[in-house]
Amino acid sequence: MSTRSTRGNPRYASRKPLAAWVFPVRNVGKSLPLMLVIVLAVLLISGIVSVMNSIPLSVRNVYGYSKHITGATPRGDMSYFPELKEHFEQSPIPIERTIVARTVLFNVRSIVGPWPFVLHGVSNADASYLVEKIGLKLAKGRFPEPGQPEAVISGRVARNLGLSLGDVLLRPDDEKNYSPFEVKIVGILSGSEWFAFTSYEYLKENHFPPVDVLIFATPNLSEQRKLDAWAEESLKSQRALVFTFPSLERDTQETFRILFKILNVVVALLVTVITLMMAMLINIYLSQRIVEFGLLQAIGFTQSKLIKRAIYEASLVVAIGWLFGVASACALLSVIRSVLMDPRGFYIDPMDPAAYAYSIPVPIAILTAAAATVWWRFRKFDPISVVERRVA
Amino acid sequence: MIVAKSASLVYFDHGREIHACRDIDMQVSDNEFVGILGPSGSGKSSLLYLLSGLKNSTSGDVSFRGQSYKSLSDQERSNLRLREFGFVFQQPYLVGYLTALENVLLVDNSSSDSVTRAESLLDSLGLGDRMNRMPSELSGGEKQRVCVARAIMSSPSVVFADEPTASLDHSGGLAVVSLLRQHHRGAVVMVTHDPSMLEDADRIFTIAEGVASPVHSK
Numbered sequence: 063m064s065t066r067s068t069r070g071n072p073r074y075a076s077r078k079p080l081a082a083w084v085f086p087v088r089n090v091g092k093s094l095p096l097m098l099v100i101v102l103a104v105l106l107i108s109g110i111v112s113v114m115n116s117i118p119l120s121v122r123n124v125y126g127y128s129k130h131i132t133g134a135t136p137r138g139d140m141s142y143f144p145e146l147k148e149h150f151e152q153s154p155i156p157i158e159r160t161i162v163a164r165t166v167l168f169n170v171r172s173i174v175g176p177w178p179f180v181l182h183g184v185s186n187a188d189a190s191y192l193v194e195k196i197g198l199k200l201a202k203g204r205f206p207e208p209g210q211p212e213a214v215i216s217g218r219v220a221r222n223l224g225l226s227l228g229d230v231l232l233r234p235d236d237e238k239n240y241s242p243f244e245v246k247i248v249g250i251l252s253g254s255e256w257f258a259f260t261s262y263e264y265l266k267e268n269h270f271p272p273v274d275v276l277i278f279a280t281p282n283l284s285e286q287r288k289l290d291a292w293a294e295e296s297l298k299s300q301r302a303l304v305f306t307f308p309s310l311e312r313d314t315q316e317t318f319r320i321l322f323k324i325l326n327v328v329v330a331l332l333v334t335v336i337t338l339m340m341a342m343l344i345n346i347y348l349s350q351r352i353v354e355f356g357l358l359q360a361i362g363f364t365q366s367k368l369i370k371r372a373i374y375e376a377s378l379v380v381a382i383g384w385l386f387g388v389a390s391a392c393a394l395l396s397v398i399r400s401v402l403m404d405p406r407g408f409y410i411d412p413m414d415p416a417a418y419a420y421s422i423p424v425p426i427a428i429l430t431a432a433a434a435t436v437w438w439r440f441r442k443f444d445p446i447s448v449v450e451r452r453v454a
Numbered sequence: 455m456i457v458a459k460s461a462s463l464v465y466f467d468h469g470r471e472i473h474a475c476r477d478i479d480m481q482v483s484d485n486e487f488v489g490i491l492g493p494s495g496s497g498k499s500s501l502l503y504l505l506s507g508l509k510n511s512t513s514g515d516v517s518f519r520g521q522s523y524k525s526l527s528d529q530e531r532s533n534l535r536l537r538e539f540g541f542v543f544q545q546p547y548l549v550g551y552l553t554a555l556e557n558v559l560l561v562d563n564s565s566s567d568s569v570t571r572a573e574s575l576l577d578s579l580g581l582g583d584r585m586n587r588m589p590s591e592l593s594g595g596e597k598q599r600v601c602v603a604r605a606i607m608s609s610p611s612v613v614f615a616d617e618p619t620a621s622l623d624h625s626g627g628l629a630v631v632s633l634l635r636q637h638h639r640g641a642v643v644m645v646t647h648d649p650s651m652l653e654d655a656d657r658i659f660t661i662a663e664g665v666a667s668p669v670h671s672k
Contacts, residue, residue, distance in 0.1 A: 077563045079549070079556035088551040357547045360508060361561060361604075362536025364529045446508055449543045449616070450499065 080358075082374035092347055096340065097383035100428065103336045104387025104421040105394065107329055111417040112395050113173075114318075114325060116403070116410040120172055121314045123409050124179065124218075125307070127196045127255045132289050133305035134297065135275040142301045143274060149296070150278055155289040161188040161277040164265035168232055168239040170222050170256070173408055176238065181213060181231070181245075181258045182277075183265030189214070192259070193251060195279055201252035203227050209263040211241060214249035216257045222407030226250070231258070242268050256407075325420075333423045341431035344376065348439050355440075356448020365443070369436050376432035384425045388418050455611060455641065456482040456505055460514035463500050463664075474500035476664040477514065482612065482641050489652035490645045491669075492661035498645040499616055501661060505643055506539055506614045507531045518611075536561065540605030540613040542634070544620045546597035548589040554600045555585040562608040575603040579633055595626040602630060606638040615644040619651055627651060 078084075086093035134150065136142035150157060164183035169176035184192065186205045193200065198216055206212035213231045220226060225247055232241035245260060266272070278293075280286045290306035297304050348355075355368055395412035403410045411417075463475040474497045482488050482505065492498040503509040504516055507523045516523050518538065523531060535541075540561070548557045558572040576585045579599045589597055598618060605613045613634065619627025631651050634642060644652065652658050659666045 077559060077566075077569055079552045079559050079563070085551060353547060354549050357543075357549070358560070359532070360535075360543075361541050362532050362534070362539070364532040366529065446503060449541075449545075449547065 080371055082371065082378050085375055086379050092350075093379050096343060096347075096379050097386065099336065099340060099343070100380060100383030100424060101387040101390055103332065103424045104384055104418075105391045107332060107421045107424065108388065108391035108417040109394065110328070111325065111420045112391070112410060112412070112414050114321065115414050115416055116408065117172070117174060118314045118318055119411060119414075120409045122311065124170065124172070124177065124256050125310055127257045128305065128310060129283060129307045130195050130197075130279065130286065131192070132278045132280075132286065132293055133275055134278070134293060135273055135303050135305075137301050137303055138271075138273070139301060140273055143276075146297075146302050147276060149302075150276065150293070153289060153292055153296075155280055155285050155292055157278050157289070158281050159188075159191055159279045161192070161279070162262070163188070163275045163277050164262055164269065164273075165275050166232070166241070166260075166265055166269045168258075170219060171406060171408075173403075179219070179256065179258065181260055181265075183260050183262040183269075184277075185262050188262075188277075189259050191279070192277075193257070196253070196255050196257055198251040198253035198255060198257055201250050203247070203249035206248055206259075206261045206264070208261045209267065210261060211243040211245040211264055211268075212248040213245050213258060213260040214251060215247055216251040216253060216255060218254070218256045218407050219258055220247070220250055221405070222256075329420055329423070333427050336424060337427040337431045340428045341435050344432050344435045345439070348372070348435065352439075353448050355443070356445040359443070359445035360449050365440055369440055372436045373429075373433050376436070377429060380425045380428050380432070384421070387421065387424075391417070391421075455484050456480075456516070456518050456643075458505060458511075458514070458516045461504055461511040461516050462513045463497075463504055463509060464512045473497075473664045475504055475511075475666075478504065478666050480505070480659065480666060482643055484611070485639065485641055486656045487635065487642045487654055488644070489655035489658040490643065490661055490666070491647065491649055491652060491658055492645075493647055496661045497664040498647075498661045500664070501666060502614050502616050502643065502645050506541070506612075507534060537608070538611045540608065540610040540638075542598070542601050542605045542613065542615040542618040542630075544617040546594060546601050546621065548592075548597055548600055548604075550589050553586045553588060554581060554592065554596075554603075557589070557600055558603045558607050561604055572603070572607060575607060575637065576600070578637060579603050595622055595629070598622060598626075598630050599633065602634050602637070606634070610640055612641045612643060613638055615642065617646055618644065619646065619648065624648075624650070 134146055136146055161184055166181050167178040168181055170179045189205055201217065205214060215231065225231065227247055227250055229247050230244045231247055232239045232245040234240065234242055251257060278289060280289050287308065290308050293304045294306060294309060358368055359365060392412050395410060399410045399412055458478045458480040461475060461478040465472050465474060478501060490498045490501060504511055510523055518534065526534065549560065554576060555572055558576060559568060562568055573585060576582060579602060581596060581599055584592060584596055592600065615634065618630055622630060628651065635654055646652060658669050660669050
């Protein structure tokens with residue numbers, strides 16, 4: 063009898079030679095291409111969805127400051143302004159502060175091109191209130207002098223446009239960021255929100271249209287949402303425009319609804335192609351193992367046990383492939399975020415659950431195809447054809 | 455133990471009716487070595503498949519310990535083969551990505567002693583230093599000895615050997631038969647075209663055109 067032990071020998075696998083991990087681990091040349099296809103599929107799908115989701119994510123972040131306020135302005139007719147103000151004064155939701163502002167638009171950059179951003183013209187007292195309300199803080203410089211072409215922007219806006227203290231935000235020769243005088247940046251705010259303001263007097267004197275905007279702030283976000291809802295409902299079909307964060311969210315969702323429908327079709331096509339490819343690969347691998355299956359069935363392994371084993375093996379490969387795919391996508395998106403997106407102030411979420419949820423049909427479809435392929439191969443399988451060498 | 459009563463096996467090949475076995479009457483008793491001798495195409499492998507339950511008879515009946523194979527489902531027949539029978543085929547079929555030891559453990563890895571028993575078997579078959587080798591690293595004779603070890607690992611009631619020496623030279627073939635007899639306490643049913651492999655057989659049948667006839671009894 064042998065006294066040597068098999069322990070410690072690198073070849074010795076398991077007392078269970080038919081465990082699902084044995085074949086994939088010992089045939090890396092065969093299991094790795096399968097895993098790689100899944101990894102690439104997950105990477106591709108999660109990447110596409112993440113990049114697409116980064117657009118609404120950017121909308122929510124870039125205009126996130128509007129969560130803290132509700133805006134309203136007459137539709138072109140300033141004579142309606144006092145009535146509009148009075149309407150809000152009678153609101154059932156307590157208003158902490160009413161701000162009269164002017165606004166002008168300038169462009170910030172996004173991954174889909176320039177986006178308009180609001181430069182608020184407000185008094186310094188109102189600016190102080192808004193800055194604190196939004197969760198920002200003056201980090202560098204000072205507030206604008208009343209009536210002077212000066213602006214304060216948040217760090218996010220500065221990073222996005224590559225501007226710093228003393229740089230020009232609006233200028234006479236820039237069609238898209240126009241002002242009759244060079245509007246210089248005199249202050250930078252710190253904090254996560256995007257925000258920009260100048261003096262009310264400067265915009266009133268130099269910018270068209272001569273229409274004021276009312277900004278209302280409530281004591282907290284929950285009251286603000288109530289005010290948003292009340293304003294939208296009570297001013298429906300009136301001579302006023304209402305600006306609220308929920309309406310921005312709704313508009314964004316509506317804009318991307320069709321885009322995501324198209325994405326669903328693209329993902330479905332991708333999954334179909336990948337699944338067909340995997341089914342063919344699995345079929346080839348099964349053909350290469352037909353002698354093994356014939357032998358095992360001949361010596362007494364039931365067909366159902368062999369089918370189960372083949373499915374367990376496929377599940378293991380698919381699960382590992384999917385997990386590696388998710389990990390790779392997460393790593394790649396993190397790199398994209400830190401190298402490409404963050405420095406420009408763009409947003410992308412490497413941990414976006416929706417992106418990974420979109421890749422779930424990949425393992426499910428592949429497993430279904432694998433199970434169907436295995437069942438098809440075993441349907442009329444005769445082990446004697448193998449042991450008699452009728453099948454090579 | 456195994457009883458065949460008027461068992462026949464008919465199959466169709468390209469629309470032609472082939473009588474692989476005709477009205478076979480045969481018994482295999484416990485611990486008996488039964489040899490089936492016949493030329494190529496005589497139906498001896500088909501007879502082995504009938505006796506081992508790999509194929510069902512098209513008429514007549516084959517039973518093991520009184521249980522007709524026809525009364526068993528596919529799964530029950532598979533379980534019977536795994537539990538009660540061992541197989542050695544003409545070609546030394548091994549699972550290519552498993553070591554010799556693991557190939558033996560395929561049929562019985564139910565207890566913690568299985569590894570020790572498999573090691574002991576391989577050792578006694580002269581493969582003590584080859585048990586952790588892959589099949590591609592073994593010679594044809596070594597592979598067939600691993601197949602013998604696998605066939606007897608679960609101490610089956612019967613070992614069915616289908617031309618187990620065909621892929622070996624004469625001395626290698628004799629060695630395999632001898633090892634099989636030496637290490638297996640149950641019955642052996644061996645099919646061969648070489649009469650010299652059946653010198654130790656308790657009974658020998660010849661088969662020609664699917665008809666089996668007893669020719670020798672110890």
